[in-house]
Amino acid sequence: MLTEERQQYILNTIRFKGIIKIKDICSETRCSESTARRDLQQLEEQGELLRVHGGAKYMNSLQEEPAMNDKVSRNVNAKDHIAQQAVANIQVDDVIYLDAGTSTLAMIHHLNPSYNLRVVTNGVVHASALADMGIQTYLLGGNLKGTTKAVIGPEAVKSLEEYRFNKVFLGINGVHPKFGLTTPDPDEAVVKKTAILQSEESFILADNTKFDHVSFARVGDLSSATIITDQLTPSVAEQYQPLTTIQEVQS
Incomplete structure (x- = not known):
């Protein structure tokens, strides 16, 4: 060749x-x-x-953000394994928030409808899938972003501030030891940050390709959430484990 x-x-x-x-x-x-x-x-x-x-x-740019249709086809197996681990943290009668990422979307078909969950989301696709399963669902109001099908903006943030959650589950674009958790869109970053503030526990779903990446808008410190990921190399695990709690899925 x-x-x-x-x-x-x-x-x-x-x-x-x-x-x-x-x-x-x-x-x-x-x-x-x-x-x-x-x-x-x-x-x-x-x-x-x-x-x-x-x-x-x-090598991603600070502002790069693939559309929902593009992200769905990436790292499918890793996302499914991470989603299963994320769902294992949910208990009966939990009130949870799912943001509009493809990793959180993968969680939905693993949810148990008999758990009597109440789910708030800013993902239009997520809300539809949750409703199809008969799970009590609340969709935030606000501006609908065409590429990611996420509801964002001041109205979405104001709505989030009226809720309290047992657990929130967020996708992320960048995980970095110095710059923390980042995403390309500042409006989405504010929604994610607000969700973390409104929850007893927060979880970031990020496959290993997101580590050492940095995007434009900061969401928070690594310590602000538990990171659920697939298998990390020993050197990466050694670098990040002192900085946050990591749930590592063995694939």
């Missing part, structure tokens, strides 16, 4: 999955490990990706 073809394979894979491993590059393109590392170095120098231990991950 030519260098251009091999590097295009790397970029296509990393844009779809968010991460790629050196061993997978070698097996799929039949190249040596040194060649794979050289490709990753060149692509990092071009600003296409960020090298990590054993591979590389997608």
